[in-house]
Amino acid sequence: MNKHYQDLIHHFPDLTIKKNYSLAPLTTLKIGGPADIFVQTTSQPEFIKLLKFLSEVNFFPERSDREQSEPEGSEHRKKRFTSAKPIIILGNGSNVLISDSGIRGIVIKNTSNSIKILSKQKISTNFSKTDTQRQENEPDKYLDFTKIDYDESDSPQIKVQISSGTPLPYAINYLLNKGITGLQWFAYIPGTIGGAIVHNAHGGSYHISDYLINVKVFNINTGKTTIYPKSLLPWQYETSYFLNHPEMVILSANFSLFLGDVNRATQSRNAWIVQKSKVQPVNSAGSVFANPQLSICQRIWGEQKSTGWIIDHELNLKGYKIGGAQISPLHANFIVNTGKATSKDYLSLIKHIQDQVKSKFGFELKPEIKLLGNF
Numbered sequence: 001m002n003k004h005y006q007d008l009i010h011h012f013p014d015l016t017i018k019k020n021y022s023l024a025p026l027t028t029l030k031i032g033g034p035a036d037i038f039v040q041t042t043s044q045p046e047f048i049k050l051l052k053f054l055s056e057v058n059f060f061p062e063r064s065d066r067e068q069s070e071p072e073g074s075e076h077r078k079k080r081f082t083s084a085k086p087i088i089i090l091g092n093g094s095n096v097l098i099s100d101s102g103i104r105g106i107v108i109k110n111t112s113n114s115i116k117i118l119s120k121q122k123i124s125t126n127f128s129k130t131d132t133q134r135q136e137n138e139p140d141k142y143l144d145f146t147k148i149d150y151d152e153s154d155s156p157q158i159k160v161q162i163s164s165g166t167p168l169p170y171a172i173n174y175l176l177n178k179g180i181t182g183l184q185w186f187a188y189i190p191g192t193i194g195g196a197i198v199h200n201a202h203g204g205s206y207h208i209s210d211y212l213i214n215v216k217v218f219n220i221n222t223g224k225t226t227i228y229p230k231s232l233l234p235w236q237y238e239t240s241y242f243l244n245h246p247e248m249v250i251l252s253a254n255f256s257l258f259l260g261d262v263n264r265a266t267q268s269r270n271a272w273i274v275q276k277s278k279v280q281p282v283n284s285a286g287s288v289f290a291n292p293q294l295s296i297c298q299r300i301w302g303e304q305k306s307t308g309w310i311i312d313h314e315l316n317l318k319g320y321k322i323g324g325a326q327i328s329p330l331h332a333n334f335i336v337n338t339g340k341a342t343s344k345d346y347l348s349l350i351k352h353i354q355d356q357v358k359s360k361f362g363f364e365l366k367p368e369i370k371l372l373g374n375f
């Protein structure tokens with residue numbers, strides 16, 4: 001890695017490039033060891049230039065020697081192009097648990113922040129909602145989206161391009177100020193546009209993919225940039241194609257938003273923030289588990305249940321602690337760092353909940369957060 005560090009310093013004298021850099025402060029959980037190499041980019045051109053450079057670096061020289069004698073099309077040769085390069089993109093670190101031992105390789109913090117309003121004329125896209133299993137069983141106690149929800153899908157639409165490093169709260173506010181609505185449902189999500197696309201972030205019953213036209217992606221393995229129309233990619237509740245394809249780096253996305261009722265959208269954003277701030281602790285990584293499938297819930301409870309409800313009412317684990325990690329007393333599907341939690345504490349608590357659910361009800365709870373590094 002030292003050679004890669006020297007090369008980066010040489011080629012990118014203006015970028016922040018650090019060795020053995022602590023990642024915990026760059027996450028909402030404040031957990032995690034160092035990256036071998038850390039680079040921060042602050043503009044889209046810088047981000048792209050860096051990615052292009054890294055796509056040409058051979059991180060596996062010992063393998064390429066061997067490949068010299070490997071026939072074209074052999075498994076080893078293929079591997080050179082399909083192995084994940086040790087490069088990880090970090091947005092705002094609000095949906096990740098980073099290992100105490102850190103990340104071996106290069107971590108790029110993407111803070112390229114730009115929003116372009118592309119067309120004022122009416123565009124027609126197929127605004128379509130993703131099926132959701134996100135549901136609160138006790139809306140009075142937690143979140144009541146029905147109080148703020150409304151349909152604006154017949155408002156004139158407008159095309160907006162947002163770079164992946166743009167913070168979602170900034171994009172929402174900036175666009176409302178320009179008279180553009182649609183993203184208000186995603187208020188209080190402390191992530192970037194890139195992270196929100198990777199996790200197909202949801203706000204109430206809406207998903208970020210509902211508003212996408214296409215996504216511009218740089219493939220670190222091939223060095224190619226491709227624009228993927230939304231319809232070519234599979235979108236699901238809290239899941240996207242990108243989640244398991246770290247070589248696909250999101251550069252920007254085009255959104256179809258609305259010239260809707262700005263006052264109403266602003267009120268919804270504000271009301272949503274008020275509701276969420278009461279039950280969603282910020283020293284967390286958001287909801288830890290996805291809700292179980294409807295068919296599982298119907299078999300056991302006769303209706304859809306949220307994971308928070310199960311952990312609270314069936315396991316009675318609210319407030320339960322392992323080391324510095326605690327099941328939030330505010331919301332049982334949030335695990336918080338009470339101050340000195342390690343990734344080991346956090347993962348042990350995840351395992352504890354999973355084991356209890358498995359032994360009591362016989363199904364597996366699926367984590368929603370992304371684990372980065374070796375566990």
Ligand SMILES: Cc1cc2nc3c(=O)[nH]c(=O)nc-3n(C[C@H](O)[C@H](O)[C@H](O)COP(=O)(O)OP(=O)(O)OC[C@H]3O[C@@H](n4cnc5c(N)ncnc54)[C@H](O)[C@@H]3O)c2cc1C
Pocket residue numbers: 028088089090091092093094095096110164165188189190191192193194195196197198199200201202203242248249250251280281282283284285286287370
């Ligand atoms: C208090 C709180 C409330 C939350 N509420 C919600 C909520 O209501 N709804 C919801 O859906 N989520 C919620 N979250 C979770 C989280 O904020 C979102 O999933 C967010 O979109 C993650 O974005 P990020 O930039 O922080 O991603 P990160 O955590 O930085 O990264 C997540 C993953 O995406 C990858 N990644 C990031 N950027 C890129 C890129 N440009 N290209 C390719 N890969 C990339 C990373 O490598 C990592 O694997 C909440 C979190 C907290 C702490």
